[in-house]
Amino acid sequence: MGDLTLIRHNAHRVDVDGHAMLMHVPTTSLFELDAASRDVYDLFRRHAQVDSDIMRSELGGRHGPEALAECVESFLALDLLRDAATPEIPRPIARVEEIPLSTIILNVNTGCNLACTYCYKEDLAVPAKGEKMAFETARASFELLMRQARDRDRVNVVFFGGEPLSNMPLIREVVAYAGPRAAREGKVVDFSLTTNATLLTEEMVDWFDAHHFALTVSMDGPKALHDVNRRTVGGKGTYDVVATKVRMLLSRYRSRPVGARVTLTRGVTDVIAIHDHLKYGLGFAEVGFGPATSGPVSVFNLDGPALAQVFEDMKALGRRYTEAACRGENIGFSNMHQLLTDIAQGTKKAVPCGAGLGMLAVDKAGDLHLCHRFVGSDQPTYGNVAEGIDVPKLAAFIEGAQDRSAYGCRTCRIRSICAGGCYHEAYARQGDPFAPVYHYCDLMRDWVDFGIEAYVRIMQANPDFFRSHLEPRKSRT
Numbered sequence: 001m002g003d004l005t006l007i008r009h010n011a012h013r014v015d016v017d018g019h020a021m022l023m024h025v026p027t028t029s030l031f032e033l034d035a036a037s038r039d040v041y042d043l044f045r046r047h048a049q050v051d052s053d054i055m056r057s058e059l060g061g062r063h064g065p066e067a068l069a070e071c072v073e074s075f076l077a078l079d080l081l082r083d084a085a086t087p088e089i090p091r092p093i094a095r096v097e098e099i100p101l102s103t104i105i106l107n108v109n110t111g112c113n114l115a116c117t118y119c120y121k122e123d124l125a126v127p128a129k130g131e132k133m134a135f136e137t138a139r140a141s142f143e144l145l146m147r148q149a150r151d152r153d154r155v156n157v158v159f160f161g162g163e164p165l166s167n168m169p170l171i172r173e174v175v176a177y178a179g180p181r182a183a184r185e186g187k188v189v190d191f192s193l194t195t196n197a198t199l200l201t202e203e204m205v206d207w208f209d210a211h212h213f214a215l216t217v218s219m220d221g222p223k224a225l226h227d228v229n230r231r232t233v234g235g236k237g238t239y240d241v242v243a244t245k246v247r248m249l250l251s252r253y254r255s256r257p258v259g260a261r262v263t264l265t266r267g268v269t270d271v272i273a274i275h276d277h278l279k280y281g282l283g284f285a286e287v288g289f290g291p292a293t294s295g296p297v298s299v300f301n302l303d304g305p306a307l308a309q310v311f312e313d314m315k316a317l318g319r320r321y322t323e324a325a326c327r328g329e330n331i332g333f334s335n336m337h338q339l340l341t342d343i344a345q346g347t348k349k350a351v352p353c354g355a356g357l358g359m360l361a362v363d364k365a366g367d368l369h370l371c372h373r374f375v376g377s378d379q380p381t382y383g384n385v386a387e388g389i390d391v392p393k394l395a396a397f398i399e400g401a402q403d404r405s406a407y408g409c410r411t412c413r414i415r416s417i418c419a420g421g422c423y424h425e426a427y428a429r430q431g432d433p434f435a436p437v438y439h440y441c442d443l444m445r446d447w448v449d450f451g452i453e454a455y456v457r458i459m460q461a462n463p464d465f466f467r468s469h470l471e472p473r474k475s476r477t
């Protein structure tokens with residue numbers, strides 16, 4: 001054995017209840033280290049380089065040469081060790097030659113009947129000034145999706161706004177067109193939307209139900225918290241009307257679980273109270289949390305201590321989730337679901353999300369944006385539904401997104417889960433879609449360690465949980 005060195009950023013050890021777990025960072029895979037591999041790993045952590053003499057003198061008394069050799073072989077095969085004399089080969093940038101879309105997001109109206117104080121939409125208008133997408137643009141968008149999704153069995157259409165329910169005639173037209181059109185190509189189309197719920201009627205709910213829409217409601221918790229930011233154009237809190245509509249929705253909706261999406265801002269951070277109200281008070285299947293990403297930074301954004309407190313609360317709720325999962329119950333905490341899914345499925349992301357690759361958003365003029373959040377922003381567009389995708393321009397963006405070497409993501413231990421973070425959040429905060437929001441990074445790394453602990457505990461107590469509660473979320477009921 002020549003001199004070998006540990007590729008430190010490819011391995012991360014987390015000890016859970018006496019189990020020494022090693023995360024293989026490039027593939028987010030977890031291994032339990034046995035006594036020999038634990039000692040070998042620790043030996044390489046202590047020394048910049050290790051040769052057979054060091055190995056023999058430090059570990060020869062505890063493990064036989066065959067066990068040590070086997071361990072070194074498997075670490076080499078996993079790219080955890082390399083020849084100390086050979087420089088590390090950086091991960092190649094995958095060239096992008098085509099855009100295999102699975103999802104198109106239609107920005108059906110820039111208008112919204114609410115004026116939530118933290119809304120990030122740069123093109124948002126009051127209802128009277130909202131600009132609606134024409135059916136011809138939506139039809140051309142769907143045709144683009146059909147062309148770009150040649151090899152897929154399922155495609156997704158997402159309706160976005162402003163408030164999408166303020167352009168229901170278009171949504172109905174698109175559904176009537178897209179279902180049969182996709183069926184002619186042997187494909188199934190799934191529809192989804194996120195709404196503020198204020199315009200929902202019983203007839204709409206039944207129609208969404210009949211078409212198996214995946215529905216998410218934007219809601220920030222009990223009245224005192226929800227009304228801080230989610231207000232009408234006139235400045236009035238909307239909790240009462242939203243809660244009434246949500247009760248009606250949840251009492252009639254059968255085809256899929258309905259989730260709530262919460263935006264955390266300064267003063268709206270009580271994760272546990274918000275979850276309990278939305279899950280147990282109103283009856284949502286799941287509750288997911290995200291921080292506000294725009295608006296006047298000093299007013300809405302969580303400062304360092306507030307953000308740290310939010311993560312502590314997320315962990316407190318995560319512990320409840322874990323205890324319930326060990327008993328076979330699911331408390332519907334979306335962030336924890338996502339984290340455990342990433343760990344259980346071994347996420348290997350080269351880019352943070354499908355924006356620009358599996359998914360594009362269309363504005364009222366038919367121009368193509370990376371995702372719904374960029375519609376109306378001053379960021380570049382990438383072609384048009386009439387002329388097609390500007391593939392070279394989009395490819396350059398996606399290839400650039402894979403190379404975060406200038407930013408410290410290259411050696412980050414959660415890079416295969418995070419891959420640099422949301423482009424829009426980075427753009428909204430720092431004006432650059434590739435610049436990591438560093439004040440999240442330590443908290444996110446800690447959150448992933450928390451997820452590893454939860455994963456190991458659930459695997460020990462109730463491995464069936466992953467089969468019965470995580471994987472089925474992907475399929476339609």
Ligand code: SF4
Nearest residue numbers: 409412418420436441
């Ligand atoms: S953005 Fe931060 S947490 Fe994400 S991969 Fe880069 S350094 Fe890691």
Ligand code: SF4
Nearest residue numbers: 353355371422423424
């Ligand atoms: S860029 Fe951000 S907001 Fe857009 S799809 Fe990706 S993660 Fe979501």
